[in-house]
Amino acid sequence: MSFGKILTLSSGAPLPQIGLGTWLSKPKEVENAVEIAVRNGYRHLDLAMIYQNQDEVGAALKKVIPSVVKREELFLTSKLWNSAHQPGEVEKELDETLKQLGVEYLDLYLVHWPVAFTPGKGLVPPHPTKKGEAELDLEISLVETWKAMIALPKSKVRNIGVSNFTIEHLEGIISATGVVPVANQIEAHPLLPQDDLVAYCKSKNIHITAYSPLGNNLIGEKKLTDEPVVEEIATRLGATTAQVLVAWGVYRGYSVIPKSVQESRIISNFKQVELSKEDYEKLSALGHGRHVRYNIPYRYDPVWDIALFGEPEEAKATHKVKIA
Ligand SMILES: NC(=O)c1ccc[n+]([C@@H]2O[C@H](COP(=O)([O-])OP(=O)(O)OC[C@H]3O[C@@H](n4cnc5c(N)ncnc54)[C@H](OP(=O)(O)O)[C@@H]3O)[C@@H](O)[C@H]2O)c1
Helix, strand or coil: CCCCCEEECCCCCEEECECEECCCCCCCCHHHHHHHHHHCCCCEEECCHHHCCHHHHHHHHHHHCCCCCCHHHCEEEEEECHHHCCHHHHHHHHHHHHHHHCCCCECEEEECCCCCECCCCCCCCECCCCCCEECECCCCCHHHHHHHHHCCCCCCECCEEEECCCHHHHHHHHHHHCCCCCEEEEECECCECCHHHHHHHHHHCCEEEEECCCCCCCCCCCCHHHCHHHHHHHHHHCCCHHHHHHHHHHHCCCEECCECCCHHHHHHHHCCCCCCHHHHHHHHHCCCCCCCCCCCHHHCCCECCEECCCCHHHCCCCEECCCC
């Protein structure tokens, strides 16, 4: 069985390039998906407290450790949720994640978003006065949270990183602490190449993990897997459209974490195909003059009334990220 290509993080840790995403994988689906994935060669799983399915992932891990894999052969990433950014909450939530997964340590722990929520009110607390808004904690800074991440014991977390951070957010935490995140997990696909952020991360040796590589479509755009140019390349290479999109991220050196709960897709998404320079450029051209970011929390329900990315959709947001 092939286990796919292995990349190396700045810490020296080996990272299997293709991982399984688990966001929106429903209860009763994700346990099965994780078991199928591991039995078919996946060694990298992308998880998070907010996906509210880590118990089920834990049940699947029990089925495959140690009969199919040893714990140390897996690369488990999970993420600190917004409602645990306060320094006193960070290790507590990590402990909860470890308990849900039934493991002693994570390979990578990420700050999920550069946004803090009020703790102790559930994962997405509603705003007390303005109905329909997530309740932000505007006092807590990214630097305070990052310091608490740095202080986590190595016995529980091998590597720390961030997700959805811009250059400004990264600069802020690095200049305040001197500790560079090992990875930044960001939305990345041909319609959102984020070249400046990618170049910055490269200069700091911050690994990029590409999320929503298939363009998980929550906003009514045409699915990337249905784009004619993706279909044309896939047909020519004898590949699936999803494999072609994963290959675009691989060409750029990312780790890529497509999500599926369907057995045949879980299996085929993991099989890497290689793109020629010409095909890579054809795919990249999809994003010339067309910029699509699927994941903007200002569009969420409940809305997060904060500007994160400088997107036009965020123009009316009231708040900014407190970096330091
Ligand atoms: N850090 C963050 O803030 C963040 C944000 C978003 C995502 N993520 C992570 O990244 C992972 C991947 O991103 P994503 O879930 O947003 O989107 P994605 O992996 O790009 O797309 C998932 C969608 O594509 C479908 N799909 C899967 N394989 C397919 C195939 N071969 N052909 C056609 N459709 C296919 C899936 O449906 P089926 O399940 O029915 O196959 C699902 O609807 C997430 O699961 C999560 O782990 C992180």
